[in-house]
Amino acid sequence: MIKYSFLFLLSLAAGLKMTAQDNRLTQKPTSSAAIYHQIEKLGFLGTALFVAAHPDDENTRLISWLANDRNAQTAYLSVTRGDGGQNLIGPQLREQLGLIRTQELLEARNIDGGEQFFTRANDFGYSKHPDETLEIWNKQEVLEDMVRIIRTFKPDVIINRFDHRSPGTTHGHHTSSAMLSMTAYEIAGLKSAYGQQLATLEPWQAARIFFNTSWWFYGSEDAFAKADKTNLIQLDAGTYFPWSGYSNGEVAAQSRSRHQSQGFGSSGSRGEQTEYLEFLDGSFPTNKDDVFSGINTTWTRVKGGAAVEKQWQKICASYDFKNPEASLEELITMRKLINNLKDAHWKKIKLAAIDYIILQVAGVYIELSASEPHATPGEVYNLNLELTNRSSKNIQFSIQGNNVLKPTETSHDIAGNKSIDTKMILQVPQGYESSTPYWLQQPGTTGMYTVNDKNYITLPESQPAFNTRVAVTIGTATIVKTVPLLFKRTDPVRGEVREPFYVVPALSLAITNPVYIFNNNPQEVQVTVTPFMDIANAALVLRHPKSWTIAPANQSLKNLKKGISQQVAFTVTAPKTASQGSIHAQATVGQLSYSQQIISLEYNHIPNQQYVIDATATVVKPALINDAKRVAYITGAGDEVALAIEAIGTTVDQFVPANLPMDLSVYNAVVIGIRAANVHDDLPVAQTRLANYVNNGGTLIMQYNTAGRFDKDALGPLDITLSRKRVTNENAVVTFLAPNHKILNAPNKITQDDFKNWVQERGLYFPDKWDASFEPILGMHDDDEEMTTGSLIVAPYGKGHVIYTGLSLFRELPAGVPGAYRLLANMLNISN
Numbered sequence: 121m122i123k124y125s126f127l128f129l130l131s132l133a134a135g136l137k138m139t140a141q142d143n144r145l146t147q148k149p150t151s152s153a154a155i156y157h158q159i160e161k162l163g164f165l166g167t168a169l170f171v172a173a174h175p176d177d178e179n180t181r182l183i184s185w186l187a188n189d190r191n192a193q194t195a196y197l198s199v200t201r202g203d204g205g206q207n208l209i210g211p212q213l214r215e216q217l218g219l220i221r222t223q224e225l226l227e228a229r230n231i232d233g234g235e236q237f238f239t240r241a242n243d244f245g246y247s248k249h250p251d252e253t254l255e256i257w258n259k260q261e262v263l264e265d266m267v268r269i270i271r272t273f274k275p276d277v278i279i280n281r282f283d284h285r286s287p288g289t290t291h292g293h294h295t296s297s298a299m300l301s302m303t304a305y306e307i308a309g310l311k312s313a314y315g316q317q318l319a320t321l322e323p324w325q326a327a328r329i330f331f332n333t334s335w336w337f338y339g340s341e342d343a344f345a346k347a348d349k350t351n352l353i354q355l356d357a358g359t360y361f362p363w364s365g366y367s368n369g370e371v372a373a374q375s376r377s378r379h380q381s382q383g384f385g386s387s388g389s390r391g392e393q394t395e396y397l398e399f400l401d402g403s404f405p406t407n408k409d410d411v412f413s414g415i416n417t418t419w420t421r422v423k424g425g426a427a428v429e430k431q432w433q434k435i436c437a438s439y440d441f442k443n444p445e446a447s448l449e450e451l452i453t454m455r456k457l458i459n460n461l462k463d464a465h466w467k468k469i470k471l472a473a474i475d476y477i478i479l480q481v482a483g484v485y486i487e488l489s490a491s492e493p494h495a496t497p498g499e500v501y502n503l504n505l506e507l508t509n510r511s512s513k514n515i516q517f518s519i520q521g522n523n524v525l526k527p528t529e530t531s532h533d534i535a536g537n538k539s540i541d542t543k544m545i546l547q548v549p550q551g552y553e554s555s556t557p558y559w560l561q562q563p564g565t566t567g568m569y570t571v572n573d574k575n576y577i578t579l580p581e582s583q584p585a586f587n588t589r590v591a592v593t594i595g596t597a598t599i600v601k602t603v604p605l606l607f608k609r610t611d612p613v614r615g616e617v618r619e620p621f622y623v624v625p626a627l628s629l630a631i632t633n634p635v636y637i638f639n640n641n642p643q644e645v646q647v648t649v650t651p652f653m654d655i656a657n658a659a660l661v662l663r664h665p666k667s668w669t670i671a672p673a674n675q676s677l678k679n680l681k682k683g684i685s686q687q688v689a690f691t692v693t694a695p696k697t698a699s700q701g702s703i704h705a706q707a708t709v710g711q712l713s714y715s716q717q718i719i720s721l722e723y724n725h726i727p728n729q730q731y732v733i734d735a736t737a738t739v740v741k742p743a744l745i746n747d748a749k750r751v752a753y754i755t756g757a758g759d760e761v762a763l764a765i766e767a768i769g770t771t772v773d774q775f776v777p778a779n780l781p782m783d784l785s786v787y788n789a790v791v792i793g794i795r796a797a798n799v800h801d802d803l804p805v806a807q808t809r810l811a812n813y814v815n816n817g818g819t820l821i822m823q824y825n826t827a828g829r830f831d832k833d834a835l836g837p838l839d840i841t842l843s844r845k846r847v848t849n850e851n852a853v854v855t856f857l858a859p860n861h862k863i864l865n866a867p868n869k870i871t872q873d874d875f876k877n878w879v880q881e882r883g884l885y886f887p888d889k890w891d892a893s894f895e896p897i898l899g900m901h902d903d904d905e906e907m908t909t910g911s912l913i914v915a916p917y918g919k920g921h922v923i924y925t926g927l928s929l930f931r932e933l934p935a936g937v938p939g940a941y942r943l944l945a946n947m948l949n950i951s952n
């Protein structure tokens with residue numbers, strides 16, 4: 121397929137990078153007070169970069185204070201996108217969770233006024249030590265990205281969230297982020313470091329670097345009170361912003377509360393709030409309550425800036441809150457002065473800022489929208505372009521089209537407080553690739569995304585699929601605004617909804633399950649075919665490993681209607697012996713072939729996200745016996761274990777604690793989803809029922825919960841104390857502590873082979889204390905650590921059994937690890 125991304129290249133070349141604001145769901149209202157705040161920001165020429173490892177590590181209070189009190193260019197560099205975290209709001213994990221968390225960060229920055237950067241590093245999961253982290257990440261590549269970001273953003277001040285001198289005391293990613301930040305700070309100014317970047321970027325030496333410390337890093341408030349603070353600067357981040365009506369602490373809480381997938385909702389606070397910064401290197405601030413003191417942050421830092429400074433002061437002094445438009449002429453004069461500057465860095469930043477202000481002052485509103493959420497190559501779409509002038513003067517709008525996006529009329533002269541709607545035509549060429557995040561286009565490694573075009577690295581997300589440019593002439597100034605194409609609709613409940621617009625293929629194919637587990641019987645595999653346009657004839661096949669058989673070989677599909685999905689079934693038969701492979705769905709329409717699945721992530725707190733994967737599934741035939749007929753599953757925070765139980769031939773009924781049946785005797789086992797005790801406050805209510813059920817011969821299987829944040833009564837009829845013990849090495853040696861226990865022997869004989877090819881980790885939050893009737897079954901440990909014995913504990917209880925396991929079955933089962941299925945079958949069958 122031909123890969124088109126010329127629109128993206130075009131916009132990069134012209135330096136017209138879309139701001140995060142352009143792509144957000146809602147447009148921020150700009151009151152005259154908010155416009156004045158933007159004008160104030162025009163006069164500050166200082167930059168701060170905050171560095172940590174994950175989405176949610178950032179100190180939103182400090183970021184908001186830097187952006188809104190000090191008026192600095194402020195950004196958060198999160199080394200990763202948080203793929204390895206847990207998801208409190210849905211089933212998505214890994215890349216899809218990283219996609220959600222990327223958007224949560226962008227929403228947070230939209231509130232606190234910061235920008236957002238990432239590197240190519242992948243959050244591969246929990247890591248105990250930076251030595252391990254930096255081995256799994258490609259240290260040189262992550263450093264290269266951080267240096268690139270420093271050379272692009274040119275921070276005067278770098279602030280690390282974590283201490284680079286304390287390996288082993290927190291997540292290895294945390295310490296690594298600080299260690300790499302120190303090195304990047306030291307080398308970004310050297311021509312010898314990453315010299316290939318210097319074709320487009322200049323070396324940059326930040327003036328100073330800090331560690332954003334707090335009492336927490338000292339162990340207690342007491343210890344912190346007694347600590348030597350000569351190297352610490354201290355600032356009040358509790359500023360009240362009359363222009364917005366919020367205290368900085370309130371803005372910070374709103375920003376932090378965007379991290380919904382992590383459950384980081386927080387309440388705002390008002391009044392004085394102290395932040396501490398430990399000076400690490402560079403020039404010590406001349407004033408101990410100002411991070412920028414001693415650095416010239418006025419217009420005089422750039423050549424020719426004195427005239428701009430003077431003009432800026434004039435605008436500030438004469439700004440009329442009742443009539444911002446009165447400042448238009450003076451702003452246009454200031455724009456000309458900025459345009460004449462030689463300093464490319466500040467010129468670009470301040471031109472973008474003043475252009476935004478001028479358009480706001482003139483009440484200009486431009487929006488390009490489609491009435492459907494996506495386009496298919498080869499099809500033609502009518503779009504609406506709204507051009508609104510709410511100033512008192514005439515404004516000229518000139519629309520710049522291209523081969524894909526054409527205006528029907530190219531220019532409009534619009535009188536004061538008038539709005540017009542004009543048409544644009546979108547025709548997407550054949551071969552145009554489907555929209556997917558740039559960092560997920562190529563397969564990556566455990567520790568790194570693959571990104572071929574280095575220009576992308578400074579972008580937090582892919583650019584919009586399409587954008588047009590509108591030149592707006594106000595008096596003597598012509599401002600070119602890049603306008604993204606959005607999907608806009610009016611929702612009866614939510615009101616106006618704006619979403620990103622995506623490119624989709626003519627057909628999306630999805631195999632129902634990611635993994636199929638086979639016994640000796642054939643299984644039906646369903647492929648969901650979703651046409652994004654009307655298609656008269658298509659043919660569908662399932663490509664498969666040679667030793668497997670699939671019938672029919674080819675399914676023909678007729679009269680597919682746009683937007684109407686249908687399921688097509690194939691019968692798949694495994695070979696007689698144990699086997700593992702993948703199957704791929706592939707459709708042919710005329711000369712064109714389709715083999716991708718479009719995944720759409722839809723949450724109300726972030727813009728809809730589209731992600732493209734290959735329509736494929738893993739097929740596994742383990743040597744497995746399972747006699748469990750029926751299982752009740754109490755859903756937890758979201759996992760695919762119920763699907764895995766169905767895959768080995770057991771019927772699963774899913775419940776939340778509130779609707780669990782009184783009589784559970786029909787079930788071979790009751791399985792509790794991951795973190796159920798953390799997310800269901802009413803889980804303790806079900807315990808009497810569960811205890812009676814086990815007492816009468818049932819099996820209760822509990823999966824991991826996080827230590828803290830739960831009611832101890834939620835963990836079954838016997839005492840269990842959770843710890844933070846985990847084994848992160850997925851290949852860690854497993855010792856059979858109770859080799860003759862039924863759970864390791866029936867109906868499947870568990871061997872060391874069953875612990876091969878595990879993914880990401882062995883398990884997490886293992887209990888470290890338990891009732892004497894429990895027997896620990898497995899021992900395991902990470903390098904240089906003591907053996908943990910709590911990963912799988914089993915106790916008889918009445919006529920039945922209680923099992924608690926922190927083993928990461930929720931990761932291993934969806935990944936098709938045969939040993940995890942064999943172990944699962946033994947758990948389900950233990951009371952038979």
Ligand SMILES: [Zn+2]
Binds near residue numbers: 174
């Ligand atoms: Zn973190």
